[in-house]
Amino acid sequence: MRAILWAEIRQLRRQPGMYLLMTLLTLLFAIAFGQSTISELVIPVFSEELQVDQVEEVLKKLNQREERILFQWADAEEAKEQVDSGRAEAAVELTEKGYRLYMTGQTLYTSLVEQSLVQVIGHENWINTLADIGGEPREKIQERVQSTIEKPILNLQITPSSTTADFIYDQQVQSVFGMTLFFVIFTITYTVTRILEQKREGIWDRLIISSVTKGKIFLAYLLYGFVMGYVQILLVFSLFRVLFGMDFGGAFGTVLLLCIPYVFVITALGTCLSAFVRSPQQLDAVIPLLAVSMAMLGGAYWPLEIVTNDILLFIAKFIPLTYAMEMLKGVVLKGYGWQELFYPMGVLLVMGVILMGVGINVMERRKV
Amino acid sequence: MLEVEELTKHFNDVKAVDGINLFIEQGEIVGLLGPNGAGKSTAISMIATLVPPTKGEILFQGKSVVDSPESLRNVLGLVPQELALYLELSAWENMQFFGRLYGLKKNERDQRVREILRLVGLEEKKDALVKTFSGGMKRRLNLALALLHQPRFVIMDEPTVGIDPQSRNHILETVRRLNREQNMTVLYTSHYMEEVEYLCDRIYIMDQGHIIASGTKEELKAILSSENTIEVKVDTVNHSFLEGLEQIPGLRSYSVEGKLITLIVPREMHILGELFDLARSHEIGITSVDIKTPTLEDIFLHLTGRTLRD
Numbered sequence: 001m002r003a004i005l006w007a008e009i010r011q012l013r014r015q016p017g018m019y020l021l022m023t024l025l026t027l028l029f030a031i032a033f034g035q036s037t038i039s040e041l042v043i044p045v046f047s048e049e050l051q052v053d054q055v056e057e058v059l060k061k062l063n064q065r066e067e068r069i070l071f072q073w074a075d076a077e078e079a080k081e082q083v084d085s086g087r088a089e090a091a092v093e094l095t096e097k098g099y100r101l102y103m104t105g106q107t108l109y110t111s112l113v114e115q116s117l118v119q120v121i122g123h124e125n126w127i128n129t130l131a132d133i134g135g136e137p138r139e140k141i142q143e144r145v146q147s148t149i150e151k152p153i154l155n156l157q158i159t160p161s162s163t164t165a166d167f168i169y170d171q172q173v174q175s176v177f178g179m180t181l182f183f184v185i186f187t188i189t190y191t192v193t194r195i196l197e198q199k200r201e202g203i204w205d206r207l208i209i210s211s212v213t214k215g216k217i218f219l220a221y222l223l224y225g226f227v228m229g230y231v232q233i234l235l236v237f238s239l240f241r242v243l244f245g246m247d248f249g250g251a252f253g254t255v256l257l258l259c260i261p262y263v264f265v266i267t268a269l270g271t272c273l274s275a276f277v278r279s280p281q282q283l284d285a286v287i288p289l290l291a292v293s294m295a296m297l298g299g300a301y302w303p304l305e306i307v308t309n310d311i312l313l314f315i316a317k318f319i320p321l322t323y324a325m326e327m328l329k330g331v332v333l334k335g336y337g338w339q340e341l342f343y344p345m346g347v348l349l350v351m352g353v354i355l356m357g358v359g360i361n362v363m364e365r366r367k368v
Numbered sequence: 369m370l371e372v373e374e375l376t377k378h379f380n381d382v383k384a385v386d387g388i389n390l391f392i393e394q395g396e397i398v399g400l401l402g403p404n405g406a407g408k409s410t411a412i413s414m415i416a417t418l419v420p421p422t423k424g425e426i427l428f429q430g431k432s433v434v435d436s437p438e439s440l441r442n443v444l445g446l447v448p449q450e451l452a453l454y455l456e457l458s459a460w461e462n463m464q465f466f467g468r469l470y471g472l473k474k475n476e477r478d479q480r481v482r483e484i485l486r487l488v489g490l491e492e493k494k495d496a497l498v499k500t501f502s503g504g505m506k507r508r509l510n511l512a513l514a515l516l517h518q519p520r521f522v523i524m525d526e527p528t529v530g531i532d533p534q535s536r537n538h539i540l541e542t543v544r545r546l547n548r549e550q551n552m553t554v555l556y557t558s559h560y561m562e563e564v565e566y567l568c569d570r571i572y573i574m575d576q577g578h579i580i581a582s583g584t585k586e587e588l589k590a591i592l593s594s595e596n597t598i599e600v601k602v603d604t605v606n607h608s609f610l611e612g613l614e615q616i617p618g619l620r621s622y623s624v625e626g627k628l629i630t631l632i633v634p635r636e637m638h639i640l641g642e643l644f645d646l647a648r649s650h651e652i653g654i655t656s657v658d659i660k661t662p663t664l665e666d667i668f669l670h671l672t673g674r675t676l677r678d
Contacts (some may be wrong), residue, residue, distance in 0.1 A: 003468035011456040014497075130427030205418050206513065209441045210469040 004220035008194075012228075019187065019228065026183040026236050031244075033175035036233065041109050044074030044082055047094035058094055060120065066116045069109070073240065092117065098125055170333055172246060177328045178300035180236045181321055185266055185291040192225035192246050192270025193283055195363070200280070218360060227276045229263045249332035258341065261348035262324035268352040269320075271359030298322040303329075323347050369394045369553060370415070370440075370521070375424035377410050386577035388422065392555060394520075397547050400557040401664065407577040409449060412525050415555065416446050436484040439560045445519030449526045451506045452513070455499040457489050459509050463516060464497060470517040479534045480516055488512045504535025509567030511539055515546070521553045522546075528563060540567060553594050561665045571664065573649055575672050592671065595620060598631040600643065603653040604628070612646045623669055632670055 012019060045062075047055050055073060062071040071092065074082070082088035083102050090103035090110045099121050103110045127145065131138040136252075178186045198204045206216050234256060240246040269290075277283045295301055297312060298321025306326050308314055323344035330336035330344075370392040377385040385407040402408050413419040417437035426433040428440040435654055454462055455595060458589045460481060467477035485491045488508040498506060507527060514522055524543070528536045546552045558564055564571055571588060573581040581588060602609075605624060613622060613629070616639055620632040633639050640657065647654050660666075 002467055006468070007454060007457065007461075010461060011454060014456045091650070200450075202448035202452035205413075205416070205448055206446060206452050206466065207469065208418060209416060209444055209446055210466070211442065211471055212469050360505045 001216045001220040001223075003212075004207075004217065005224055008221075008224045018190070022183050022187045023232050023235055026180050026232070027239060029183070030176045030179040030236065030240070033179060034172040040071045041089060041112075043069055043071050043090055043092060043113055044079035044088055045071050045092045045094060046074050047075040047098045048076060050094050055094055061120045062116050064101055065120055066112060069112060069116065071116075075150070089113070091214065094121075098122070098208075101350045122320065150305035173329060173332050174303060176237070176240050176246065176296070177325060177332075180233055181262060181324055181328075182291060182300045184232050184263070185269075186287060187232050188225045188229035188263065188266045189270040189273055189287050189291075190283075191228045192267055193274045193277070193287075195221050195271075195274045196277065196283065197280065214364075218271075222271060222356075225270055226263055226267045229266060230259065233259050233263065249335065251331045254331050255328055257366040258327045259324070260346070261345050261352065262320060265320040265348050265352040268355035268359060271363070272355045273359075275359045294319050294321050299325045319334060319346055369429060371425075371427040372411075372415065373425045373427070375411065375414055375426065376422045377407075377414060377419065377465060384578050385414070385421075387581045388572075388574070388577075390572050390579065390582065392553060392580050394553055395547070395551040396544070396570060397554040397556060397568045399564035399571040400555060400574060401559070401561070401564050401571055401668070402557075402574035403559055405576075406574040408574055409525055411574070412523055412555070412557055416444060417441060440521070443520040445514035445517070445522040446520065447511050447514045447524040447527045449529065453498050453506060453509055456497065458495050458497050459485060459501075459512075460494040462509065462513060466513050467516055472517065473658050480518075481576045484512045484515050487515070488542060502532070502535075504531040504538075505530045507535055508538060508542075508628075511542065518550075520551070521555075523555045526559070527556075528560065528581050529559070536563075543567060561663065561668075565664055573664075573668060573671065575668075581667065582673050585664070588664060588667050590643075591662075591667055594623075594635050595632050595662065595670070596635050597662050597666045598633060598639075599656075599658040599660060600629045600631065600654060601656040602627050602647065604627060606650065606652070609646065609650040609652055612650065613643075616642050616646070621669060630666070630669065632666060 016174065045055070045059060050058075059071050062069075071246040074091070076093070079088070079091035080092075083104060086103060086104070090101055090113050092113070093102065099117050101110075101114065103113075127138060127141050130136070130141050134141075195204070197209070208214060221282075237248070237252070237255065241248065241252060270344045273283065273286060277286055297316050298319035299303075299307075299316065300321055304313065304316055304322065304325070307316075324355060327336070327341050327344045330340055372388060372390045374389060375385055376383070376387050376389045376606070388407075388411060390398075391401075400411065414421045417426075417440055420435060426440075431439050431441045454465065457465065463481040463485065464477065467481060473614075476515075476541065479526050481494075482491070485494050488507055488511055490505060490512065494503065498509065501509065507529075511524075511527055514524075522543075527543075528539055531539075543554060543556070544567060547554055554567075556564065556567055558647055565585060568585070570584050571582065572579050573588070579590065599672060603613060605627060610622075610624065613619065618637045619639065620634070623629045624630075631639070631643075643657075644654065654664055662670075
């Protein structure tokens, strides 16, 4: 087994171009995508009942609360027209009693808009109602509420869940993880499918009749593919940490650890491809198709939280990248603990075992 | 040493090898001869334990190789038809790699690598990357890799395809030398008749998945002992002339290669007069006539009606 690793590493040293190119592409794409930001969501706000200064006061509070959304004063007709034409996700009409929300459908962003409105306007209304009922001055109630918020009687620990309501987005994290996991698919599958190349070249026959067992030969190539993929991830993440100061939510070690099940699944996927694909030409067609589809469906290019199509979300459940992204983003952005990581990690390991089992079995049964 | 009984391999409906029987004694060079697609490579893959047979048995020193391939693999060297080499490694590194696979310790490995590279004439090129080698040098290294662990039995599948005459001679001489000096047993496949005639003690002729003849060169040639091979060179060949040729009574078979027509006729039959008359009537000039003793190529033609390179 060591002999095979020795030979493969020697060959890599002589021709490192493809490997370095993949690593470089990962870096470039992650940098390029990481610096672009999702455009700020603009929500038109209008009122026919409130005074200008009242509207401005509410707008100020709304914009302070939610930085991903810009609440902007607009003309009533124009605001409604923007919603009708789909140029705005929603529009808000401020009334004396609260607000009215205009929208054509429920999306992640309309949920965020609603949350902001409830927090800001709902909170104000509640204080006003208390003042009206109890006769206590509004400022005093406000003061008491503020002091209670600062010194709560009970401390509530909120456990993050994976629902869209907890959607936290960071473009750099999304692109670094997404692009790295995407490009590593190419590195690993092309490395593992060298088995196919070696069968075609007759080297495999020589290996089989040597004193090394077939199991060890498979293991050597799979191990090599695994290490190549993992080292690439390690390189890219380390470079982002050192050069761009990305802190990985203070969980760099955990992030690296969590990449192991994903790299394992992709190695297993490479084994499966080696078993089913018959020629390098087929491989050149299948690998990019598979990698791009998996990246799109698994949330490497954009967060799955913004996908609303149920069919696509269902398919995503069968894509390893979905679970890898969930784990990595969960740890970095939402402070996931092992309890939350257990399920995606388990799914990845099961996927890996199934793919590896099928791949090795099919490869054994047929002479490629 | 090795016995093959009713060996059969089907790929779906295609019978690549159909119930062949053969045996090889220790120290023999046995040739497996046949045109492309005859089933030689499939037969060899089964004997080398690389492909399981659909039916039949392979016995090595009395033990089934199908059930336990290790008994053969430990003493087997394989020279595949493909150049099974790492092009990005040097000749020395290639040899070291396969030496490690066979578990040779460093000192023994280094010594063996040097010896074998000298044997195949690549000692001076040991540090050059294989991708810079000529076709002949790659073929010689392909052979060297199979000899590294001192196998008792070597299977060579078309080891001289597409190389220069010098490298071909080198390979043939090496095989012969190993056989004579080390009593190495060799199963050699080729569609180059002259190689098989030169090297092999016994020959099996395969066609369309079957063994159609076997024996020593002399035994095989005896098949045609009652026949003559006549090679006729003409200045042109046309269809009506060939039709006329088929009408000559007693002509067993013929083949045309450019302007050379090979005829197989019963020894007692004299057809030259008729042949000249036929040529004259079709205005074809005969430039030479050669009456030859039969070759393996003639035997193959006689048995199958085709030449080996068809």
